[in-house]
Amino acid sequence: MAANTVETPIRKICCIGAGYVGGPTCSVLALKCPSIQVTVVDRSELRINQWNSSKLPIYEPGLEEIVQKCRGKNLFFSTDMVPALKEADLIFISVNTPTKTFGLGKGRAADLKFVESCARLIAEVCERSKIVVEKSTVPVRAAASIVNILKANTKPGVSYQVLSNPEFLAEGTAVNDLTNPDRVLIGGETSDDGRRAIAALSSVYQNWVPAEKIIHMNTWSSELSKLAANAFLAQRISSINAISAVCEATGADVSEVAKAIGLDSRLGPKFLQASVGFGGSCFQKDILNLVYISESLNLTSVAAYWQQVIDMNEYQKMRFGQRIVQAMFNTITDKHITVLGFAFKKNTGDTRESPAIYVSKHLLEEGACLHIYDPKVEKAQILLDLDQQDEKEASCVSIFDDPYEAAKGTHALVICTEWDQFITYDYQRMYDSMLKPAFVFDGRKILDHAALTKIGFHVETIGKRPGQSFQEQNWAGANGI
Numbered sequence: 001m002a003a004n005t006v007e008t009p010i011r012k013i014c015c016i017g018a019g020y021v022g023g024p025t026c027s028v029l030a031l032k033c034p035s036i037q038v039t040v041v042d043r044s045e046l047r048i049n050q051w052n053s054s055k056l057p058i059y060e061p062g063l064e065e066i067v068q069k070c071r072g073k074n075l076f077f078s079t080d081m082v083p084a085l086k087e088a089d090l091i092f093i094s095v096n097t098p099t100k101t102f103g104l105g106k107g108r109a110a111d112l113k114f115v116e117s118c119a120r121l122i123a124e125v126c127e128r129s130k131i132v133v134e135k136s137t138v139p140v141r142a143a144a145s146i147v148n149i150l151k152a153n154t155k156p157g158v159s160y161q162v163l164s165n166p167e168f169l170a171e172g173t174a175v176n177d178l179t180n181p182d183r184v185l186i187g188g189e190t191s192d193d194g195r196r197a198i199a200a201l202s203s204v205y206q207n208w209v210p211a212e213k214i215i216h217m218n219t220w221s222s223e224l225s226k227l228a229a230n231a232f233l234a235q236r237i238s239s240i241n242a243i244s245a246v247c248e249a250t251g252a253d254v255s256e257v258a259k260a261i262g263l264d265s266r267l268g269p270k271f272l273q274a275s276v277g278f279g280g281s282c283f284q285k286d287i288l289n290l291v292y293i294s295e296s297l298n299l300t301s302v303a304a305y306w307q308q309v310i311d312m313n314e315y316q317k318m319r320f321g322q323r324i325v326q327a328m329f330n331t332i333t334d335k336h337i338t339v340l341g342f343a344f345k346k347n348t349g350d351t352r353e354s355p356a357i358y359v360s361k362h363l364l365e366e367g368a369c370l371h372i373y374d375p376k377v378e379k380a381q382i383l384l385d386l387d388q389q390d391e392k393e394a395s396c397v398s399i400f401d402d403p404y405e406a407a408k409g410t411h412a413l414v415i416c417t418e419w420d421q422f423i424t425y426d427y428q429r430m431y432d433s434m435l436k437p438a439f440v441f442d443g444r445k446i447l448d449h450a451a452l453t454k455i456g457f458h459v460e461t462i463g464k465r466p467g468q469s470f471q472e473q474n475w476a477g478a479n480g481i
């Protein structure tokens with residue numbers, strides 16, 4: 001086969017990056033395309049060993065079963081990147097694109113050093129033409145940089161088609177999101193080669209995604225659509241959180257307001273759950289990236305508009321932290337507080353940008369001692385996130401395997417993650433073992449506040465004035481809106 005032709009149909013896929021996107025995406029791909037050999041490579045030996053073990057590096061409902069079914073058949077995890085890249089017809093780049101921590105664009109621009117090093121390695125080792133797919137979330141026109149790097153370093157007779165194919169999965173629901181995506185975006189060049197590459201990637205997805213959900217567009221639109229989608233989702237959360245502050249100041253109830261808004265068919269009910277603030281590795285990073293791009297393009301009003309989404313989120317986390325201190329008689333020094341939930345959302349063990357980190361640090365700064373429980377987050381991760389080297393140094397942070405043990409002898413429960421199991425706990429049992437007055441601060445609006453008040457708890461939540469009568473609190477129970 002000539003070096004400058006991409007082999008179609010696609011038989012071998014290599015994915016660089018065995019993280020929250022690369023791992024689940026390739027597992028589902030392998031499941032749905034038994035005739036394609038999928039190899040996920042990563043430079044982290046630890047991560048690859050975990051993918052090859054019985055304890056996967058990430059918790060994602062339904063994923064373990066898929067990995068068990070496909071691993072060793074048409075799904076492989078390896079640190080041996082060169083042969084996997086050489087053999088592949090199509091390469092996904094799924095590496096992390098964090099916010100830059102130094103230099104130009106510090107604190108806002110996306111750092112593309114990992115994407116760039118992938119492009120350099122591909123050009124260095126590949127001896128025949130390939131389709132390279134940008135799966136990582138990147139700034140608009142990042143594909144142009146990848147093309148430049150590939151072109152400048154490529155071997156003679158080898159050519160590349162670079163496609164944008166952003167990922168829209170959410171953690172905790174990744175398997176379902178990948179199996180039944182709302183849409184698959186593929187951006188590419190309008191040349192004949194570009195069209196052929198788009199068709200080749202489309203045919204992979206068509207193994208399980210209906211053709212009408214696979215949308216083709218120009219590369220820059222595809223890249224920008226990913227940033228815009230995350231910005232819009234986060235904006236809805238910041239909007240309802242802004243309204244929650246108005247509710248607390250006026251006596252309106254944000255659950256009622258969200259319900260009323262969500263019933264408008266033009267708006268819909270999703271992503272209107274007021275909370276302690278959004279977390280996760282992407283919303284903040286991607287909006288900061290959008291802000292940076294807008295500023296770089298001299299679109300200062302656009303940049304200021306999106307920056308507000310982040311600012312509102314910071315405000316919400318701060319407000320919640322302050323409210324805990326205020327409600328507990330303006331001092332929590334030496335008080336023991338139970339933090340229930342440390343992951344940034346339910347059904348994941350991921351703590352990146354988790355609001356629980358902000359709230360916990362705030363409580364520690366105010367002198368409290370924390371008892372922390374999360375069903376899926378590792379102890380070492382919690383200590384790392386709270387800048388505690390080890391358990392010895394973490395004299396004021398204790399991590400528990402059991403929520404009832406965590407609650408014992410503490411003054412308050414602070415709900416930071418909306419785990420389903422938190423809804424069904426025996427709160428009477430917890431109350432009986434706690435110091436009085438016992439407080440609940442429900443940062444996720446998942447508990448039955450009327451029942452808790454009846455038990456004797458002083459209950460505070462987002463978007464509702466504290467101390468409303470039993471009857472007023474009555475309906476605002478479980479499941480928010």
Ligand SMILES: NC(=O)C1=CN([C@@H]2O[C@H](COP(=O)(O)OP(=O)(O)OC[C@H]3O[C@@H](n4cnc5c(N)ncnc54)[C@H](O)[C@@H]3O)[C@@H](O)[C@H]2O)C=CC1
Nearest residue numbers: 017018019020021042043044094095096097114136137167
């Ligand atoms: N986490 C999520 O839910 C989603 C993330 N994304 C985007 O996908 C991208 C990846 O995100 P995650 O999977 O969460 O990141 P992650 O940090 O979990 O995984 C990235 C992996 O890439 C590896 N890596 C980095 N540079 C490498 C290199 N040069 N060679 C080999 N391996 C390398 C790292 O060791 C790491 O295991 C990001 O751009 C993110 O914005 C998009 C949609 C959802």
Ligand SMILES: O=C(O)[C@H]1O[C@H](OP(=O)(O)OP(=O)(O)OC[C@H]2O[C@@H](n3ccc(=O)[nH]c3=O)[C@H](O)[C@@H]2O)[C@H](O)[C@@H](O)[C@@H]1O
Nearest residue numbers: 167168169170171237271272273275278279280282344345
């Ligand atoms: O690019 C990404 O990384 C992904 O970011 C989000 O997915 P994720 O961050 O995994 O999870 P979400 O369900 O969006 O939740 C993000 C945060 O917002 C919070 N949230 C969500 C919804 C809501 O109504 N209220 C609210 O506070 C969650 O608790 C969580 O802290 C998007 O939903 C995905 O489409 C996208 O692919």
